[in-house]
Amino acid sequence: MKISRPIFRAACIQLNSGNDLDSNIREIVAQIISAAELGIDFIALPENSLLMPENRHDTFANAFPEDSHPGILALSESAALTGVWLLAGTVAVKKEDGSLANRALLIGPDGKIFARYDKIHMFDVDISGEPPFRESEIFSPGQQAVTGNLPWTKIGLSICYDLRFPSLYSILALSGAEVLAVPSAFTLTTGKAHWHSLLKARAIENACYVIAPAQCGDHPGNRSTFGHSVIISPWGEVLSEAGDEPTCIVAEIDLNLVAETRRKIPVLEHARIINKPS
Numbered sequence: 001m002k003i004s005r006p007i008f009r010a011a012c013i014q015l016n017s018g019n020d021l022d023s024n025i026r027e028i029v030a031q032i033i034s035a036a037e038l039g040i041d042f043i044a045l046p047e048n049s050l051l052m053p054e055n056r057h058d059t060f061a062n063a064f065p066e067d068s069h070p071g072i073l074a075l076s077e078s079a080a081l082t083g084v085w086l087l088a089g090t091v092a093v094k095k096e097d098g099s100l101a102n103r104a105l106l107i108g109p110d111g112k113i114f115a116r117y118d119k120i121h122m123f124d125v126d127i128s129g130e131p132p133f134r135e136s137e138i139f140s141p142g143q144q145a146v147t148g149n150l151p152w153t154k155i156g157l158s159i160c161y162d163l164r165f166p167s168l169y170s171i172l173a174l175s176g177a178e179v180l181a182v183p184s185a186f187t188l189t190t191g192k193a194h195w196h197s198l199l200k201a202r203a204i205e206n207a208c209y210v211i212a213p214a215q216c217g218d219h220p221g222n223r224s225t226f227g228h229s230v231i232i233s234p235w236g237e238v239l240s241e242a243g244d245e246p247t248c249i250v251a252e253i254d255l256n257l258v259a260e261t262r263r264k265i266p267v268l269e270h271a272r273i274i275n276k277p278s
Contacts, residue, residue, distance in 0.1 A: 005255035006152035006153065006255050007252055007255065007256075008042060008152045009038075009039060009250060009251075009253070010042045010044065010211055010231060011038070011043045011249065012043075012212065012214075013043060013044070013046075013229075014046065014216050014229040014246055015031075015045065015216070015246055016215065016218075016246045017049055017051060017052040017219065018220060019051060019219075019220040019221075021050060021062045024051060025050060025071050028045065028078075029074055031248065032078045032079075032086065033078065033082060035250075036083070036084050042084065042085045043084050043085070043086050044086075044087040044181055045089035046089040046090075046213040047102075047184050048090055048092075049088065049089040049090065050092075051071075052185070052215065052219040052221075052223070056137065059100065059138050063094045063100050064093070064094055065093065065096075066103070066105075071091055072088065072093075072105065075105075079107045079108065079109055079110075083109040084109055085106070085108060085109060086107040087107075087183065087211075088105040088106075089104060089159075089183035089213060090159055090160075090183060091105065099140040100138060100139050100140065101118040101139060101140060102118065102135070102139045102159060104117045104157050104159055104181070104183060106155070106157065114149065117159070118140075118142030119141065119160070119162065120144075121141070121164070123135040127189050127190065130187050130223075131221065131222055131223060145168060145172060147172060147175050147177050153177075153178045153179055153255055154177050154178060154179075155177060155178075156169065156179070156181065157172075157181055158172070159183055159184070160182070162182070163182055163184070163202065166201070166202065169205070169208075172206070173206035173268055174271060178209065178234075179209045179210075180203070180208045180211070181210075181212075182199065183213050184213070184214045184215070185215040187223070187225060188226050191227070191228065192226065195228060195230075196228070199212050199232055203233065203234055203236050204235070205267065206234075206267070207262045207265065207268065208234055208258065209233060209234055210230075211253075213229045214227055214228060214230075214242070216228075216244050216245060217244065217245070227242055227243060227244040227245070228242055228243065228244065229241070229242040230242070231249065233257060234258050234261040235257070235261055239251040
């Protein structure tokens with residue numbers, strides 16, 4: 001007998017965050033309340049949602065321990081106020097050793113943190129036409145893949161540049177994730193070239209939904225981001241997509257489609273450990 005799986009409504013809030021922490025917090029809280037009024041169950045924010053800094057100094061000046069971070073406290077209060085599950089895209093968190101983590105937080109409708117993931121892959125690149133990026137000079141990389149339990153399913157957490165490392169998503173899917181979250185701040189150049197292709201590939205090869213909220217527009221420090229937040233089905237279909245302006249997109253996450261897709265093409269069952277060439 002076919003088992004009926006849950007269905008829930010997910011939203012990506014696309015932002016154009018600046019380097020004023022308080023202003024960003026106010027805007028995000030307003031957006032969360034507006035999205036919740038649409039009957040949304042799960043809301044995802046992009047990378048650097050609370051701050052798109054102009055420079056390294058701004059990042060450190062606006063980083064706080066997790067339990068006293070004004071942005072995290074405001075997001076937790078918003079989740080509790082609206083009764084939604086909230087993915088706090090990423091927040092610069094000061095760790096006990098003084099280093100910073102670029103951290104995604106899964107916050108429940110009671111305002112409590114249910115999962116936390118520190119970005120593993122550091123964006124240290126030189127792209128023609130873009131300012132140089134040296135994320136490792138600011139953040140300490142995470143070491144652990146993370147899934148979080150939603151009421152409906154398990155979600156795999158990742159952040160932006162992680163998208164280029166498919167092995168992470170294989171681990172998440174094989175660990176039970178049926179939804180993959182990719183909060184991002186893709187550059188304008190790399191977004192135009194690779195954003196859609198990489199997201200569709202991660203959805204298809206793992207038979208998972210992909211929820212990818214993004215930053216958009218121009219930011220301090222001569223930085224521009226691509227936008228185009230998107231929600232993709234396990235079959236690789238774009239269910240909802242933003243443009244290049246701040247907005248909110250919504251899609252229905254039907255977990256029956258995950259089961260159906262994995263029955264048709266059981267890639268996770270067929271996955272094998274492969275030895276390196278000798």
